[in-house]
Amino acid sequence: MLKDRLALNVSAVEELNKFFQSNENEMVNEVLRVVEKYGTPEEINHMAREAKKLPNLLARLKNMDSPYLKDLEWLTVMRDKGAFVSISEYRRNVLGPKADAMGFNDGKAVTLEISALQYFPWLIEEAKQAIDKKEIMPGRYIRVRKMKEQESDNGDILAVAAAMQIIGASYVETLETKGTDGSNVHLGGPDTITGYFGGIGQPNEHVLMWADELLYYYTNYGINEVLNINPGTVLVGYMLYRLGIDIKFKISVFMGNDNPYSVLWTMLMARLFAREDGTTPLIGFNLSNSVDNKTIEWSAKARTAFGFENNIRIEHHITECYRHIVRQPYNRRNELIEIAAKVPNISAKHEGGDPTDEVTQEHTSTILDYFRDKSEIEASGDMGHLLGNYLYKHAAVNKTAKALTENGLSFIGAKKLHRR
DSSP states (O other): OGGGGGOOOHHHHHHHHHHHHOTTOHHHHHHHHHHHTTOOHHHHHHHHHHHHOHHHHHHHHHHTTOTHHHHHHHHHHHHHTTOSOOHHHHHHHHHGGGGGGOOOEEEEEEEEEEEOOOSHHHHHHHHHHHHHHTOOOBSEEEOOSOHHHHHHSTTHHHHHHHHHHHHTOEEEBOOSOSGGGTTSTTOOSGGGGGGGGGOSOOOTTHHHHHHHHHHHHHHHHOOOEEEEOSHHHHHHHHHHHHHTOOOEEEEOGGGOOOSHHHHHHHHHHHHHTOOTTSOOSEEEEEOOTTOOHHHHHHHHHHHHHTTOTTTOEEEEEEEOOSBSSSOSSOBOHHHHHHHHTTOSSEEEEESSOOHHHHTTOSSOOBGGGGGSOHHHHHHHTOHHHHHHHHHHHHHHHHHHHHHHHHTTEEEEBOTTTSOO
8 A cells, every 4th residue: 555655664763762862962962961050850850849839939929028929818818718700600600590401521621721921910900800700710821921021020930830820720931042032133123024934933052042941940930831932942842851851841823833744743753752651741732823623633633643632732822912913803713612522632822802802902912012021011101001902812711711601612711710
């Protein structure tokens, strides 16, 4: 049969092992040198576990007299007293009495995702609104704020890390070692947009710098899940995990995986570098905005074939920033309802408000706001506008939760806030 010609040569794996284990392989040796700065994989994981412990995060905030500590205490009290709507109550609010008789397939529950949570106070404002309006808090948060700015802002980086544990949500940070830091000679402002055609990029030594930055935030803050935008850093992420370092990453929409064959290419490497238990650090796979449901279905079949169905979440944009990223109106909610009934372990990512809501705002959401300094935003008087943009994203999350519920489909919100 013609397909027989596609069978891979077993000796190729032996050649790969020989290449990666060679003492003369400088690419591997340089990665190992980065790792050795922080210790053995076991020592690195221990430091990360200690840094991530909630009491330790809170103690660090207390020691720096962070104003965010009282907000975290409030959030904990609200959680413990059951101030947030339960899943059963939410379903009754949407469906009425028939909700109690309906069956919901939790095995295909859609993770509600929001991007980007730039500032910790936004989470508190979101939580207050969720309590007041009996809304759902997302189960997954993406951050794109500059890492060093987070560190220097009253412990913002610590507060978000603590909050995620308090509410029972996962989150992703975006490291700074990427082409937009000035390292990619093609990129400037919008006037150099053609430089993005090859991706944001992480040129030259930036793959090693990315690994170094990842291990710094992993060991100092317990941050173990970051955005990945480049094939080189994806490969190094696989290598770090294979070495025994318990980091995770999600592939960004900026990588441009827009067909099932590109997804297959990425998962092939994930399978090659999987640990003996079959797990991989690739925890989320954000497909291109242009994909259709057939691509998602085919990608999911490849994911299942490699044993990654429970490991790798397929993340799909339902809404996008209104400006500077996609043609509008952009709203994929109806397609989500169709695919959610077929494909497990997917998330509905909301990077903008619904287009019908966006057009009513004085300052519509834009991807370019992610790259602004907090000081400049405050000086311009735009912080209120950006908070408004974020809350419209939250509204889009809840429109998706409502649509899923109306169609008898389950969702995953913040697990410790919304009881069954």
